[in-house]
Amino acid sequence: MISIPSPLRLRLDSAALIANWRWLAAESGGAACGAAIKADGYGLGARAVMEHLVKAGCRDFFVATWAEAAALMPLPEGVSLSVLHGVGSTDMVAARMLPARPVLNSLEQVARWRDAGEGRPCDVMIDTGMNRLGLRVEEALGGALDGLAIHTLLSHLASADEDSPQNAQQLAAFRAVREKVSARRYSLANSAGICLGAEYAFDLTRPGIALYGGIPRAESEGKLRQVVFPEARLLQMRGVPASESVGYGATWTAQADSRVAVVNMGYADGYLRCHAGRGGATWNGKALPLIGRVSMDLIAFDASGAAGLNEGDWLAVDYDLPGVASASGLSQYELLTGLGARFDRFWI
Ligand SMILES: *Cc1c(COP(=O)(O)O)cnc(C)c1O
Numbered sequence: 131m132i133s134i135p136s137p138l139r140l141r142l143d144s145a146a147l148i149a150n151w152r153w154l155a156a157e158s159g160g161a162a163c164g165a166a167i168k169a170d171g172y173g174l175g176a177r178a179v180m181e182h183l184v185k186a187g188c189r190d191f192f193v194a195t196w197a198e199a200a201a202l203m204p205l206p207e208g209v210s211l212s213v214l215h216g217v218g219s220t221d222m223v224a225a226r227m228l229p230a231r232p233v234l235n236s237l238e239q240v241a242r243w244r245d246a247g248e249g250r251p252c253d254v255m256i257d258t259g260m261n262r263l264g265l266r267v268e269e270a271l272g273g274a275l276d277g278l279a280i281h282t283l284l285s286h287l288a289s290a291d292e293d294s295p296q297n298a299q300q301l302a303a304f305r306a307v308r309e310k311v312s313a314r315r316y317s318l319a320n321s322a323g324i325c326l327g328a329e330y331a332f333d334l335t336r337p338g339i340a341l342y343g344g345i346p347r348a349e350s351e352g353k354l355r356q357v358v359f360p361e362a363r364l365l366q367m368r369g370v371p372a373s374e375s376v377g378y379g380a381t382w383t384a385q386a387d388s389r390v391a392v393v394n395m396g397y398a399d400g401y402l403r404c405h406a407g408r409g410g411a412t413w414n415g416k417a418l419p420l421i422g423r424v425s426m427d428l429i430a431f432d433a434s435g436a437a438g439l440n441e442g443d444w445l446a447v448d449y450d451l452p453g454v455a456s457a458s459g460l461s462q463y464e465l466l467t468g469l470g471a472r473f474d475r476f477w478i
Contacts, residue, residue: 136473136474137362137363137394137395138363138394138472138473138474139473139474139475140359140361140469140474140475141360142174142175142357142359142476142477142478143357143359143477144182144478145478147182147341147342148186150354153353154340155188157324157325158319159328159331161331161334162334163188163190163324164188164190164192164336165180165183165192165336165341166336167192167202167338168193168195168198168214172339172342172463172467173400173466173467173469174342174357174358174475176198176202179341180202181206182477183341189209190210190334191209192211192212192338194214197224198213199213199224200224203228205230210281211229212232212233212253214263216236216263217232217242217247225243226247231250232252233253233254233282234265235265236265250279251280252280253280253282253283254275254282254311255284256283256284257285258285258299258303258304258307259300262288264285271310275311280313280314281313281314281315282313282314283307283308283311284336286318287326290319290320290326291322297323300318315332315333316332316333316334317333317334317335318331319337320338320339320346321344322340322347324337324340325346339463343358344451360401360473361446361447362395362411362444363393363442364392364439364441364442364443364445365393366391366392366441367390367392367439368389369387369390370387371384372384372385375422376390376421376430378422378423379422382421388432388434390433391418391433391436392429392430393411393429393431393445395427395429396425396427396429397426398426398427398470398472399472401424401447402424402468404459404460406423408420408457409429409454410431410448413433413444413445413446414436414439416435417435418431418432418435419431419432449465451465
């Protein structure tokens with residue numbers, strides 16, 4: 131196979147990823163700090179994220195589905211992998227074959243694992259108020275889990291990124307379950323939950339977004355580094371005379387004679403139309419505002435202030451997650467997981 135370079139690339143900063151994990155591990159106090167690497171490591175590449183974090187000392191990883199688990203095989207030595215969506219009726223072959231634990235989410239899943247799990251250990255999710263996945267507290271306390279070999283008992287916080295009374299309510303509910311249901315380890319906190327304080331950490335934390343440079347709560351501002359740097363190659367430079375317009379719908383009109391940089395990136399790459407009027411890029415320290423509409427494969431920047439910029443040069447697309455999220459209306463999660471397959475991903 132020849133390798134064909136893409137006009138789009140994600141520069142991924144492994145030192146920043148590891149520094150973020152170390153900060154989260156320190157904030158987790160005595161608890162082990164794991165990593166959520168579902169959705170292909172939030173778009174960065176799950177296998178590479180796992181390898182970098184294993185080197186830093188991370189041992190506990192979480193994916194959503196068995197297909198995601200299979201893509202991570204063979205696992206590095208000593209690594210624990212949990213599959214958050216548990217075992218549906220079509221998952222048992224994979225669940226018996228792969229060295230990963232299901233996170234059982236319902237009485238049906240518990241029964242399925244008892245019947246066909248060959249006594250292997252599992253994890254269990256308790257729903258303490260989010261009403262998404264997990265056994266209800268009364269189900270967990272009603273004997274459904276008796277005799278099950280539970281490795282990690284989990285619950286998930288619904289509002290940890292806000293100062294909501296729901297956080298303390300879920301903490302109290304999880305503590306009560308912990309008194310009654312025995313497991314080797316207990317785990318509650320995602321990234322935002324880690325920022326809520328040590329009492330949320332229990333034995334194991336499960337950060338995702340903060341590893342990748344997202345800011346889950348104000349407590350982490352200034353502590354976490356940007357990991358993902360999208361870059362796009364300049365396809366064409368053009369002069370646009372004053373009063374002419376650029377792009378579909380002619381939504382931008384040149385006020386003066388302008389130089390416009392047209393770049394290989396668009397909404398098919400996850401750079402969505404809501405960036406119009408707000409997005410930007412830099413080249414050589416100069417800011418280039420996004421102009422006009424976002425097309426499927428193309429966007430345009432006003433490069434009038436960037437003398438010397440030429441075809442084939444790479445622009446660094448603005449992707450500071452909290453800033454771009456508030457400007458675009460997308461969440462920090464969507465900004466990462468939407469980044470498409472046309473980016474070459476390379477780690478520095
Ligand atoms: C995705 C996920 C996490 C990580 O959440 P972040 O908000 O990205 O830190 C942790 N636990 C569960 C159950 C998840 O689904």
